[in-house]
Amino acid sequence: MLHGLGLLLKIQLLGTFGLNKALHTDRAKAKRSIALFLLAVIAIGALCVGYSLGAAFGLGSFGLADDIPFVAVLVGSLAGAVAAFLKANGVLFAFKDYDIVMSLPVTTMAVVLSRLAALYAVALLFGAVAMLPAFGVYATYAGVSFSSVVMVVLSVFLAPLLPMTVAVLLAVGISAVAARMRHANIVTVVLSIAAVLAIIVVPNAIVGSTGGDDAEIMAFLAQQLSAMAALLPPVAWASTGIVSGDMVAFGLFAAASIIPAALGIALISHRFASINTLLMASRPKGSFSFDAAGKNEASAKPRSPLVALLAKEASRLVSTPIYLMNSCIGYVLVLVASIAAAAASALGMLPPEIMGGKVGALIAAFLPWMMAFFVGISSTTAASVSLEGKSRWLMYTAPVSARTVLGAKALLSLAIAIPSVLVGGVLLSIAFGVGLLSGVLAVIVPASVAVFVTVFGLFVDARRPRFDWKSEYEPVKRSVSVTITVFSGFAIVLAGVLATAVAGAIGAIIFSVALVAAAWFLFGKLSAAPLRE
Known part of the structure; x- marks a missing residue:
């Protein structure tokens, strides 16, 4: 043995x-x-x-x-x-x-x-x-x-x-x-x-x-x-x-x-x-009949390629538990923490000393980056190309551009990230009683991190896809692209904290704009090249 x-x-x-x-x-x-x-x-x-x-x-x-x-x-x-x-x-x-x-x-x-x-x-x-x-x-x-x-x-x-x-x-x-x-x-x-x-x-x-x-x-x-x-x-x-x-x-x-x-x-x-x-073991999820199929086909409205690809990406995410858990747990934690903080504030359970003074100022300054940390380690795109696996021929032969294929993958990630950040940022801002500018940054900063990590993860995975996996666990947990993306999330959050510590809210705003600009540049460069085998 x-x-x-x-x-x-x-x-x-x-x-x-x-x-x-x-x-x-x-x-x-x-x-x-x-x-x-x-x-x-x-x-x-x-x-x-x-x-x-x-x-x-x-x-x-x-x-x-x-x-x-x-x-x-x-x-x-x-x-x-x-x-x-x-x-x-x-x-x-x-x-x-x-x-x-x-x-x-x-x-x-x-x-x-x-x-x-x-x-x-x-x-x-x-x-x-x-x-x-x-x-x-x-x-x-x-x-x-x-x-x-x-x-x-x-x-x-x-x-x-x-x-x-x-x-x-x-x-x-x-x-x-x-x-x-x-x-x-x-x-x-x-x-x-x-x-x-x-x-x-x-x-x-x-x-x-x-x-x-x-x-x-x-x-x-x-x-x-x-x-x-x-x-x-x-x-x-x-x-x-x-x-x-x-x-x-x-x-x-x-x-x-x-x-x-x-x-x-x-x-x-x-x-x-x-x-x-x-x-x-797999089980059939319902019955099929040609009559029902004909009715559905006749009543179905044609969808644009982007919408169809977005639906395909969402279906893969939902049908792959390890993928969903690994790529979305950060967003779940943001929502849970924000709801818990809002409930604690409404019930008067938060210590009053955190609402003002030096502690309150620190929370207002760095609350956006606390959220950005969980957002930065979450991305559905870092393994999305590799997960095509044996069905990648569909991606290569579909009569759509690489920009559309990759854009659907990025849009799915942002469709999850942005609402989570918006809800979490608003609730946390209310819970800790921060000012208007800090409340806006609590949404803008993690949203910019989400945009960058989404595009960066897609960029790395599309450049180094791994299609020879035996289990979804491998591209989701063991791939270089996921490791690099998570590491980049740590790095940009640390850099953002330093920028905020040095230049305050202006530093956070400049850094956020730079992240979105970098993401736009990376996506343009990626979508201009053909998809790689």
Whole structure:
């Protein structure tokens, strides 16, 4: 089994970002892909490290240094849950080369382990980047023994296991429930978004409702962390082991992580074929008759090529849950945050000190960029050309220009982004009581970021399309174009924040105009050239 597992792991690794094809056709292209991927990883990693250090130093400054290990292990656990939940379908289940993989002379256990290893590696990477800096800060506040250092290292590897197991089973359960319903893809997306919001929003809602002086904040944080420790015993055991050198407590954490993971692997391996059969089964969605078809054809009005292509793009987005989740979750978070802030303001739950003074001025200045961050990492276009896959011949042979084909892809993204930004910007402006200029910028700034990211993602994907994917997961999650687009979103938001910090509202306006102009130039350059194979 080990030999087969090693080969499957190698295939999974080389399949990432199309490296296997590039290595056998164009090594220079493979090197560029690896370099871009590493650059994006470094940039995102630096952001995670900065956030981790800030949170850890914040706890230390409030006299809660002993709670840093608890928070660090909790973050590592959440990384495992989110990574596994978002990536399970397409990596572990419902992959299009399922028949080929299962016909190989390897055991089902080897197939399951190789694909779970991909999920675990993602969770481990993000977990380590977030946990290790926090543990470093903890070491500066409290002396650590050799046994504590060993437990810190082990906790990085163990933290993702239990939540990853639960998340994989939850993802399978949601897909299995949805698969039995008429509109399976829509149900999958709705349930998945609800689960992600529960993972992300609920902890913030619990922690993020305090104000007052340092003593009140410290007491509130201590109370919340104590409550979370009671709700999450395995994380509390890990923290106790690291802080107190308690080997028994850490042993309980290790057992609670490893045993469920082993049982989960055994269960998934045993039911692997039946789960995939259920998830990949297709059912007719209605009946067909020539009489009904004739009536529909006679009553249908002719549509313009752009409208027809826009409908096709919308249909693909809705029918591909991983695509919809990955490209639109930022817009969902903007809407949820804005509605929650508006409701909290109406109910008088927002601390009054954030409405004025220096805090109010900072919120007014940088609120647009807070929204722009979520918009900047969301784009339906970064994988839209690659997702044409085997049906790309339709795109090449249709009697329409490249401008029309690509314009439909861009319009779909903007049709989702602009209303989300408009609603979110208005609600947040009202909730925080910002002035007219700041309220206008809360719409203009994220809208300009949405325009740029939409066109830039389309530009990169059209120039470097990847059509040899076996599952929609690959172009949506593993493609170079998506990685570059997300990285560009981080970069332009950071540049915009700096421009606003230096030149104020004028800097934000100039930067927004520059983004729209750059997007117009890129789209003109892209649409003037023929579509590439």
